[in-house]
Amino acid sequence: MLIDINANVGHWPFIQTNCNTCKALLERMNKYGVDKSIVSNMNGIFYKNTQAANEELHEEILSDRNFRDRFIPFAIINPIYAGWKKDLEICSTKMGIKGIRLYPLYHDYELTDPSCIELVKLARDRGLVVSFTLRMVDSRPRAWMDLSKEMSIKDLLPIIKEVPDAKYFILNYGSIMPGDEDKEFLNNTNMLIDTSGRGISNLGELMKTYGRDKFAFGTHSPILDYLTGLLRIESLRPNEADETTKELLRSGNAKRILVV
Amino acid sequence: MKKAIDRRKFFKQSTFSAACIMLGSKILRNNMADLSSEDTNPSASYNIMKEVMKYRKITAHEHVGLGETLEDQLNIADKLGIEKLEVSKPISEDSGTKATPEEVRKCNDAVLMAMKKYPARYLGSCFVNPFYGKESLEEIKRCMDQGMIGLKVYNQVKISDPLFYPIIEKFIDLKMIILMHAHCGLGVGGKRTKYGNIQPNVSIPEDFVDAAKRYPEAMFQLAHTGGGGDWEYTCKAIKDYPNIYVDTSGSNNEGNMIDFVLKYIGEDRMFFGTDGSYFQGVGVILASKLTDAQKKKAYFENYNNILRKAGNNVN
Numbered sequence: 001m002l003i004d005i006n007a008n009v010g011h012w013p014f015i016q017t018n019c020n021t022c023k024a025l026l027e028r029m030n031k032y033g034v035d036k037s038i039v040s041n042m043n044g045i046f047y048k049n050t051q052a053a054n055e056e057l058h059e060e061i062l063s064d065r066n067f068r069d070r071f072i073p074f075a076i077i078n079p080i081y082a083g084w085k086k087d088l089e090i091c092s093t094k095m096g097i098k099g100i101r102l103y104p105l106y107h108d109y110e111l112t113d114p115s116c117i118e119l120v121k122l123a124r125d126r127g128l129v130v131s132f133t134l135r136m137v138d139s140r141p142r143a144w145m146d147l148s149k150e151m152s153i154k155d156l157l158p159i160i161k162e163v164p165d166a167k168y169f170i171l172n173y174g175s176i177m178p179g180d181e182d183k184e185f186l187n188n189t190n191m192l193i194d195t196s197g198r199g200i201s202n203l204g205e206l207m208k209t210y211g212r213d214k215f216a217f218g219t220h221s222p223i224l225d226y227l228t229g230l231l232r233i234e235s236l237r238p239n240e241a242d243e244t245t246k247e248l249l250r251s252g253n254a255k256r257i258l259v260v
Numbered sequence: 261m262k263k264a265i266d267r268r269k270f271f272k273q274s275t276f277s278a279a280c281i282m283l284g285s286k287i288l289r290n291n292m293a294d295l296s297s298e299d300t301n302p303s304a305s306y307n308i309m310k311e312v313m314k315y316r317k318i319t320a321h322e323h324v325g326l327g328e329t330l331e332d333q334l335n336i337a338d339k340l341g342i343e344k345l346e347v348s349k350p351i352s353e354d355s356g357t358k359a360t361p362e363e364v365r366k367c368n369d370a371v372l373m374a375m376k377k378y379p380a381r382y383l384g385s386c387f388v389n390p391f392y393g394k395e396s397l398e399e400i401k402r403c404m405d406q407g408m409i410g411l412k413v414y415n416q417v418k419i420s421d422p423l424f425y426p427i428i429e430k431f432i433d434l435k436m437i438i439l440m441h442a443h444c445g446l447g448v449g450g451k452r453t454k455y456g457n458i459q460p461n462v463s464i465p466e467d468f469v470d471a472a473k474r475y476p477e478a479m480f481q482l483a484h485t486g487g488g489g490d491w492e493y494t495c496k497a498i499k500d501y502p503n504i505y506v507d508t509s510g511s512n513n514e515g516n517m518i519d520f521v522l523k524y525i526g527e528d529r530m531f532f533g534t535d536g537s538y539f540q541g542v543g544v545i546l547a548s549k550l551t552d553a554q555k556k557k558a559y560f561e562n563y564n565n566i567l568r569k570a571g572n573n574v575n
Contacts, residue, residue, distance in 0.1 A: 015514070017516060018515060018519070031306070033306035138511070140445060140487075140488075140512065141489045141490040141491060144446055198511040198512070198537065201538075201539070223514065223515060224515055225543050225544040225548070227308060228544065230543075231543045232539050234308045234309050235309060235312070235339045237339065
């Protein structure tokens with residue numbers, strides 16, 4: 001079974017993308033054998049009121065039984081915008097989300113902002129996964145209106161240390177790893193890194209450092225190509241990952257964190 | 261492009277239905293319960309490694325001596341079915357090492373060593389600093405005499421600079437391609453929308469165009485669409501110059517990049533490349549909308565046709 005923990009629909013304003021609707025994403029999933037996708041609506045990165053994007057996604061998923069069967073929605077929440085607690089409650093109790101995605105650079109707040117800490121704690125208490133996308137796009141070919149900064153795992157450490165018992169997805173991982181002390185801390189957290197990012201250049205070696213329970217298949221679709229994240233898993237040799245480990249990467253680790 | 265979710269819906273959906281939400285919540289809970297079963301299981305239908313291994317591959321942009329051992333590099337290449345690796349060892353002008361003739365020879369010696377150790381795998385390209393004109397031509401002869409197949413140049417001198425003219429003319433005679441590092445980034449002269457250099461003296465698409473216009477019989481390879489900044493701008497800028505080819509290497513494996521290269525550059529002027537990003541290099545082409553025949557061209561045939569011009573092709 002394959003679960004993509006890092007898919008998106010919606011509009012990216014600076015570049016044309018393919019397969020950015022639920023319908024197109026589902027066709028792609030069928031073509032390449034992806035059973036389920038965790039999906040958010042990228043419009044929420046740019047709307048001031050992110051809840052509108054969550055509602056759009058919910059309505060689209062409801063529009064087709066196949067969407068309901070195959071997509072796992074994550075909400076985008078901005079903890080410094082009015083009404084976010086109520087938004088979280090509605091998304092959690094009425095929209096069936098299993099997690100949230102936070103975009104502190106786009107929404108312009110610090111991860112140690114008291115509201116952000118409160119949001120992560122509330123998500124933890126509801127059993128929701130908290131996702132951070134370290135970068136939506138590569139900053140080198142970025143548009144002039146886009147961000148010039150990308151995040152690293154190091155940047156996430158303050159919030160993870162503040163709420164160490166929350167569940168975290170770290171998406172589109174780049175290249176800066178924390179020091180040994182922080183690695184040990186991260187090893188003891190309930191965290192998954194998806195395989196879409198350029199930092200996953202040697203998954204076999206990374207699993208030796210972080211453990212095989214810390215990685216999961218992800219595409220970062222439609223921004224990145226759909227297959228590189230899968231290729232990093234399926235090309236592992238038997239001495240790097242046995243079938244049991246590959247199943248953890250394909251879906252087992254995701255299912256464990258999602259508690260299903 | 262169809263967009264089921266767009267900004268118009270932002271307003272339309274402000275009267276969101278509570279009943280709809282309740283229904284959705286129940287259905288989505290059921291969805292999660294279904295995760296434990298595998299009744300949908302489409303994954304058995306696609307075997308990515310079988311697809312990867314279906315295509316012969318020559319990476320048209322790779323390096324040696326930049327930190328990874330030859331054996332580690334070939335191990336990754338084997339995993340991904342990469343038969344041959346075009347390799348070089350350039351010096352970046354901003355690396356702190358001056359590309360003197362002596363340092364240049366050391367770099368090329370590392371490439372020659374790789375070629376000798378694994379002759380069935382490595383296709384060496386010579387690196388020179390055109391600032392040293394006489395020494396560059398001597399070094400090209402030394403490297404070609406030992407079986408190198410092309411030139412790799414970096415940001416010491418722009419590709420359109422007159423210092424390059426004798427070198428370009430030499431490679432016209434050799435019927436070999438010139439692989440030039442490239443970048444197309446934002447932020448020059450205080451104008452955020454102006455494209456130019458992130459690295460000092462790097463060649464931008466317009467520099468390639470100037471060289472290609474002056475030497476239409478030369479062959480230029482613009483490096484790494486996935487690692488050289490704005491690939492859309494790059495492709496549009498060089499579209500009409502048939503002697504400029506691109507390799508699609510680099511760490512930025514954007515989903516639409518290969519289809520865009522196809523649209524603007526065409527199926528005959530793109531080369532598969534890696535430049536250290538092996539998985540992205542393979543994956544970005546595999547996931548594209550290229551036909552099977554076009555993928556064969558991109559992964560292998562196009563670059564092999566370039567090698568054939570000087571009799572260096574792979575059988």
